[in-house]
Amino acid sequence: MGEVSGRQRAILMAVVERYIATGEPVGSGTIAAGLLGGSVSPATIRNEMVALADGGWLEQPHTSAGRIPTARAFRMYVDGLGAGQSVRGAISPERRGEIDARFAGVSGTQAVLERTSHVLATLSSGVGVAMASLAGGEQLEHVHFSRLIPGRVLAVVVTRGGTVRDRVLVLDRDLSHAELEAAANYLNENFRGWEIERVRAELRARVERERSEYQRMMNAAEQLWAGALPDGASAQVVYVEGVANLVGSHPMGGAEERERLREMLGALEAKQRLVELLNAYIDARQESVRVVFDLEEQAPEMTGLVLIAARARLGGESVGTVAVLGPKRMQYERAMSAVGYVAQVLERHRAGLME
Secondary structure, three states: OOOOOOHHHHHOOOHHHHHHOOOOOOHHHHHHHOOOOOOHHHHHHHHHHHHHHOOOOEEEEOOOEEEEEEEHHHHHHOOOHOOOOEEEOOOHHHHHHHHHHHOOOOOOOHHHHHHHHHHHHHHHEEEEEEEOOOOOOOEEEEEEEEEEEEEEEEEEEOOOOOEEEEEEEEEEOOOHHHHOOOOOOHHHHHHHEHHHHHHHHHHHHHHHHOOOOOHHHHHHHHHHHHOOOHHHHHEEEEEEEEEHHHHHHHHOOOHHHHHHHHHHHHHOOOOOHHHHHHHHHHOOOOOOOOEEEHHOOOOOHOEEEEEEEEEEOOOOOOEEEEEEEEEOOOOOHHHHHHHHHHHHHHHHHHHHHHO
């Protein structure tokens, strides 16, 4: 903060708030007349805004004499709101009640995650994201495989906790409908009720032991299960809602802007890209709401977007992540408080599953 004076900081925060409210470049006359009580002359404010622009805090669109905040200015603004504080930070009773009401009557992991992404999209007017790992104690209820085209299979895994995970698998050899049905039946008959993390190890052990006519079927079952629930980040389920909000916040310009928007939407649809993005920026040990402005360093197609995210934790371990993706011009305080509290809602649900 030593890079700006107290007056420059007040002007900068006023510009940010005005820009968030209107979406229009802010002129020195507006700041002088309405936001600083007329205590500083427009000429002085104009000079200060020029200095702030030279310092990389403001920029001037070529179509207007007004100024808009840079990412650096938004970071300062967010720091003033308390980014980095515990997700158990202050939230008004009214907002807490509003969020709780939206989750009333919702049960099951899938339903909770779907509602989480919907609630965050609604409250932030951005894209709501909810991600959770299959809990180590979750048990298999049912698995199903459907042949799409030669060499490609849709795998659907349902847990007793209510999580439904689907994934398109690319196989090294084509499997018939009969082979897929036999593999699914074997898994369902032998492993229903087993903890998810135990199934793969047991499958491997049985394949090693098996030397009968079932070897081919056993190998197929192991390959399908390994693809449906691989180790690491891919085992996480992601729900996204509110992409239309993001489209509405991006004015359509020339061919280059339309292409960038197409790439951004494609990245959102490819949910694995979101998993990678969240894992890159949101530390598993994090106990705070984090606001990230430099997404383009990890994902160039996310240029111009801001990520607000928090981990849901249980017993010291991360059990999921909730987030909002939106334009730099968003209601930060509202989005940050919503993300922090919804993380607690997800924690409570996951705790219930483990009881």
